[in-house]
């Protein structure tokens with residue numbers, strides 16, 4: 601695998617007017633690069649800027665500042681050359697056409713494509729080729745959009761909540777097919793609200809919040825932000841015993857249960873079982889969801905104001921003048 605990034609973004613910022621003369625930063629100084637064959641999950645709460653960022657990568661939206669290239673080209677050129685395929689939240693399908701007719705029509709729009717039957721096979725649509733799109737389930741329609749995205753044999757696949765509305769079995773099948781695609785060298789970038797999808801299918805996780813990237817790295821490392829493990833014991837400690845515990849990042853006492861977040865479960869467990877009355881000890885790994893909650897909450901608490909409105913500007917100027925007097 602080449603280490604040269606296939607997608608390179610530098611200091612991408614997108615602002616929208618706030619209605620009171622200020623600007624709101626939907627994407628705030630994002631610099632990310634993606635290597636060939638890399639599968640990356642973009643996570644973040646509602647309004648984090650995931651869709652805006654992906655739309656900018658696709659050339660459907662433009663940033664106010666920053667640089668973005670896909671295989672050295674502008675996003676629009678990269679899409680025109682068939683380097684990029686997308687499965688987006690928006691974008692309707694025609695309900696009266698059959699599945700195969702839909703693929704055939706979109707294939708006819710491409711100068712070069714990998715073949716209607718090939719993409720139908722990869723997306724698992726062969727068995728429902730003659731079914732009317734309007735009668736397909738939500739999951740089948742998503743698979744159809746996936747087939748359309750594969751037609752130009754793209755180097756990059758951008759997926760915005762690709763499995764929304766699919767049941768767990770359909771999601772699994774979808775990701776099996778997507779992983780096969782990534783194994784052929786396709787770079788996959790997907791936004792999702794299902795954190796277990798990021799844990800299972802993405803080697804790399806980018807966490808966005810308020811337009812900014814607040815965590816980026818191997819998914820396992822991002823998960824470790826929540827501490828490596830959670831230890832639970834039956835115990836009624838004295839305050840001194842509780843404070844004296846080694847390797848504890850946070851604790852919660854619920855009746856005679858004590859829940860401890862730790863960065864060294866082995867050391868803590870040994871201490872609890874050999875030097876205290878604690879018993880019935882269980883250890884469980886921290887989840888990506890816990891990391892997600894902790895990172896976004898901490899960012900909320902420490903965040904500097906993101907947008908300065910015109911009204912705030914005026915208030916600040918007035919305050920400065922008054923101080924100067």
Ligand SMILES: Nc1ncnc2c1ncn2[C@@H]1O[C@H](COP(=O)(O)OP(=O)(O)OP(=O)(O)O)[C@@H](O)[C@H]1O
Pocket residue numbers: 616617626644645646647648649650651652653
């Ligand atoms: N055209 C627009 N005009 C004004 N504000 C916009 C526009 N598009 C997006 N926004 C705002 O930008 C912010 C980021 O939106 P975006 O859709 O990128 O978030 P998201 O992370 O994809 O959210 P979700 O998980 O809900 O899909 C939101 O506050 C949204 O209201």
